[in-house]
Amino acid sequence: MSEKSVQKRNYIIEKAREVFSQKGYLTVTMKDIVEACEISRGGLYLYFDSIKALFLAVLEKEKEESDDELEPALSKATSSADILALFLQEQKKEILKRTGSLKRANYEFYFGNEIPRKENPMRKQFVMSVKIVEKLIKDAVEEGDFVCEDPLGAARNMMYVLEGLKVSAETIGITEETVNREIYYWLKGLAYD
Secondary structure (H helix, E strand, C coil): CCHHHHHHHHHHHHHHHHHHHHHCCCCCCHHHHHHHHCCCHHHHHCCCCCHHHHHHHHHHHHHHHHHHHHHHHHHHCCCHHHHHHHHHHHHHHHHHCCCCCCHHHHHHHHHHCCCCHHHCHHHHHHHHHHHHHHHHHHHHHHCCCECCCCHHHHHHHHHHHHHHHHHHHHHCCCCHHHHHHHHHHHHHCCECC
């Protein structure tokens, strides 16, 4: 793909991200994307053949950008407990994000599409996050910052709590105080007194 084509594709993805964050996934049409990008329908179809393909590209781009944003902070972390704290801060930001978030679109997409378990990017992300958190907990135990007899169970529990907070933020609304309380409660179980 030429540089110009890559730029055009990225432009479409960015505009589509804005549309998905405003409207969710279920109600977005190719016409919405065409209008947001101010391109022809044919021009859009050169890059994406469906809303589903476009949304998956948006999710992939979002993941890449999220990883890039976290990298500088991770390089400054001095312990596994610090890295876990940074991870939780990023999760908190995502939970509390009111505008520009793809949470609603994400849930609509995964509830509305039959995606084989092994191919489900949301499931893959969850499993990967559990593994990372488990390793951070194990390392923090070795470093003397945490005490935990079941790092895998604690990691799974934390990811389920975070996922529940994300759903709650979209459905019933939650405050920063609520998120802080849940994170504190979870960390208090790991930390030495």
